[in-house]
Amino acid sequence: MTQKSYASALGTVRRHAFIAVMTGTMLASWSAGVHAADQLNIYNWGEYINPEVLKKFEDETKIKVNLATYSSNEEMLAKIQGGATGYDIVFPSVHMQDIMAKLDLLQKTDINQYEGFKNIDPSFLRTKSDTKGEYCLPYAWGSVGIMYNRKILGKDITGWHDLLATVKEKKLKFTLLDDMREVLAVGLILNGNTINSTDPKQLQQSADTIIAMKPQVAAFTYDSRPLVQSGDVAAAHFFVGSMVDVFGNQKDLGYVIPEEGATMYQEDMCVLKSAPNKxxxxxxxxxxxxxxxxxxxxxxxxxxxxxxxxxxxxxxxxKNSTEINPTAETMKRLQIFEDLGANLRQVDRVWTRVKTAQ
Incomplete structure (x- = not known):
């Protein structure tokens, strides 16, 4: 597929991200001609890397690390395709890595030939475009489940059906992620379908399921962890990274991988073909x-x-957390997103119906 047609297939989500990004401040200090041999420019998800890791690398190599962040795969891709220069490393999710490979944006690094690559579990070579690890390094992964406040709910929950029954009975609210594919995946899973389905009937059925939840949904948002902590909402559709909050208040907070199944994410570390500091x-x-x-x-x-x-x-x-390191049985219930190509358009249309339904 050509770059032009592939970019078109990303739909409204990407166009919105492009508009938001291009109205922001470009990183002037990273413009052409300013790069020094002792620099590295990392573009990562917000709060998705420990600053101590960057400091350790700087101390050992004397290479200055500059970090910029993004909030979605689409924002990152839009900025790079929009002409932003200077970035060296990005961290796309598996399906976005496949998209970027088709767009010829990634540099072959032969990281799989490096001695340290033996430490990587081969099952994490999940992309269709880089099955041997010749381009990117598997970075981090986790599940997308439910963070909850057991003090507000009055119990631990086992999954989506349990949560929905409890919040209806007690007239409570919860939040869903403001993420098209993650939210529709919940509906697809609850109806026994794959999260990568593009079947129109299954997508509409998923939308119906999510719309039926909306009376109990306080918001579609990523900023839900403080709301669960404070008890303003009973629970939140969220990433396993919320375990950092659970560890801080194990009496009141919990995180569960729904018994019905859930999505999992994986980001890989990739070098851009346009990187000035390869x-x-x-x-x-x-x-x-x-x-x-x-x-x-x-x-x-x-x-x-x-x-x-x-x-x-x-x-x-x-190490001992089955939420962070699930059992083999739980892993069977986790699904990962794939690149849907042009079919992403129909997913976007269904998402618009969910967001606008009263």
Missing amino acids: DNAVKFMQFYTRPEVAALNVSQQTNGTPNVPARALTPDRI
Whole structure:
């Protein structure tokens, strides 16, 4: 598929991200001609890397790390396609990595030939475009489940049906992510369908399921963790990273991977073909294969890591958490998003129906 047609297939979500990004401030200090050989420019999700990891890399290599952040795959892609220059490393989700590969945006790094790559669990080579790890390094992963306040609910919950019954009975509210595919995935799972379905009937059925929830939905938002902590809402559709809050208040807070099933995410570390500091970018990828480095990141992030020996180096609360490190049986209930290509348009139309329904 050509770059033009592929970009079109990303739909309204990406167009909105593009408008938001292009009205923001461009990183002038990263413009052409300013880059020094001792710099590395990382573009990552907000709060998705431990600052101590960056400091350790700087201390060891004397390479100055500049960090910029984004809030969605679509925002990141829109900015890069919109002409932003200077970024070296990005962290796309698996399906976005496949999109970026088709758009010829990623640099081959041969990271799989580096000795430290032996630490990576081969099951995390999930992309269709990079099955051997010749381009990107598996970075972090986790589930998307339900963070909840057991003090408000009066109980622990097991999944979506349990949550819905409880909030209806007690006249409580919960939040859903402001994320098209994540929310529709909940509806698809509850109706026994794959999260990557593009069947019109199944998508409409998913929309009906989510719309039926809306009287109990306080908001579609990413900013829900403080609301659950304060008890303003009983629960939130959220990422396993919320375990950082659960560890801080285990008496009142919990996180569950729904018994009905859930999505999982995985981000990979990739070097852009346009990167001005490719050598430094590869050095950082090699640095991150070290178990103690990956463990340092996970200890602050409370995500899972594809780096097998790193898992044993994490604090006990993380190492022993079945929410962060699910059992093999639970893993069977997790699904990961795939690139839908042009079919993303019909998903976007269904999402618009969900958001506008009264």
